[in-house]
Amino acid sequence: MLIGEYRHALDDKGRLFVPAKLRDALGEPLVVTRGLDQCLFVFPPAEWQRLEAKLRALPLAQSSARAFVRLLLSGASECVPDKQGRILVPPALRAYAGIDREAVWIGVGNRVEIWAVERWTRYVEEASEAYSRIAEQIVDLGI
Known part of the structure; x- marks a missing residue:
């Protein structure tokens, strides 16, 4: 399970350190794409394949489904x-998420999100x- 919060700075070339505690669980190649709430989603290969299968099953005739698939897949990078x-x-993904010099990685179960520090704090x-x-x-946690 992907959990935790980690802060790292980007270098001058736009490279970002993948936290060691997440790296093994993410595997290779990981897929980074536009997420929701102006963050980036990072998927391990198996999760990405499951998501791709669900996207292929969306109705082509529905404009909102086409728009979602276009934005998610066009921004994806292995x-x-x-x-x-x-x-x-x-660069396009950094601009989308507003990430300049520092980013926050958060594990959210089956994927990781990368946020600009200011947006995550807010x-x-x-x-x-x-x-x-x-x-x-939303749920009875039973605790």
């Missing part, structure tokens, strides 16, 4: 960490206010 454990995050502040209420609405 990345293999270099010997230092870094991946090159394409998101946590806003979501924290409603955390208990959201939990009550």
Whole structure:
């Protein structure tokens, strides 16, 4: 399971260190693409294949399905960490997520998200206010 929060700086070439605790679980090649909420999604190969199968099953005649597939797949990039454990995050993806010099990796179960530090901080502040209420609405956690 992909969990945790890790902060790393991008180097001058746009490379970002993949946290060691996530690297093995992500495997290679990992796939980075546009996510929701202005972050990037990072998928291990097996999860990416499952998602691709679901995308192929979407109705071609539905405009919202076509738009979603286009945006998700056109932004996708296969990345293999270099010997230092870094991946090159394409400029278009960095721009989409607002990532300039520092990023936050967060594990969310079957994928990882990469956020601009400022956006992640703002998101946590806003979501924290409603955390208990959201939990009550979506699931009985049994705790």
